[in-house]
Amino acid sequence: MSEASINRRMIFTGCISLLLLCQQPVSSPAAESGKALTMVVMDPLAAPLSCPCVEGYAQRDYTVLAKHLEAALNCEVSVIFSESLPSALKKTNGKADIVIGKQSVVRADAKLAKWKLTAVSELTDLQGNTTQYGMIVVNKEDPATSVSDLEDYTIIFGPSEAEEKHSAAIKLLEAASIQIPAERQKIDDACSDGACKVIDLGPASKTAAVISSYAQPLLEGCGTIKKGDLRVVGKTNPVPFVTVFLSDALESDLRKQIVAGLSDAAIKPTVLQALESLAGFIPMPNPSTVAKKN
Secondary structure, three states, X not given: OOHHHHHHHHHHHHHHHHHHHHOOOOOOHHHHHOOOEEEEEOOOOEHHHOXXXXXXXXXXXXXXXXXXXXXXXXXXXXXXXXXOHHHHHHHOOOOOOEEXXXXXXXXXXXXXXXXXXXXXXXXXXXXXXXXXOEEEEEEOOOOOOOHHHOOOOXXXXXXXXXXXXXXXHHHHHHHOOOOOOHHHEEEOOOHHHHHHHHHHXXXXXXXXXXXXXXXXXXXXXXXOOXXXXXXXEEEOOOEEOEEEEEEOOOOHHHHHHHHHHHHHHHHOHHHHHHOOOOOOEEEEEEEEEEOOOO
């Protein structure tokens, strides 16, 4: 047998050994303690929190991610779907190890619940983006064509925790030197509410609404509005969208294994398909902590 053949055989044997080693169950602090992890999902594009109106969109299946993490961590991962963290904590008896949702909403809810969380990863969408933005819309018959035309308009914002529909939109208006007095600032929780009001009130009302970029396909797909009923006159700067937070109560080694498990999802086609994602989760370069737990 030639030296080259021997080298090839040694390399092949080494690869097989490495493969077998990688297939061994991963030991984690959670597995060693018999502890199950609780994943709270607040992603507005998760199937239980959305609607199936648009094929292949807003039907993210986080149970597939939970199964992936169970295999990576060798421990049980239960999934709870909720539109808010305080509501989720009531369902879980005060347990939230992993929280996934719109970044600005999770941060606001964590402060409200006094729950200490650290943002560690962001989920890419089907285009590979990790951001979203707000859109200021008017009635299709409205004469306004840009943000600078909204000087004497009533603006329907989203709640303060929805960055793209509130603070980002205010910055966009201020950049155009548009000041909206308090009496002409309205708040609606749902994009559908603001959009419908703009349509129902008509162009003479001089009313505009701020909706989330990710919500537009759902509003049209579900028949809430007809395509062309609204016209976009301005878009905010991009803001972070779906982000993974970990409880600071978790052990450091376990936190690292969870982040590694999330990153590993990028090479799992079934996970990417279930999450409607191009590249899975991207680790945040500078993890940031929010809120404090009593």
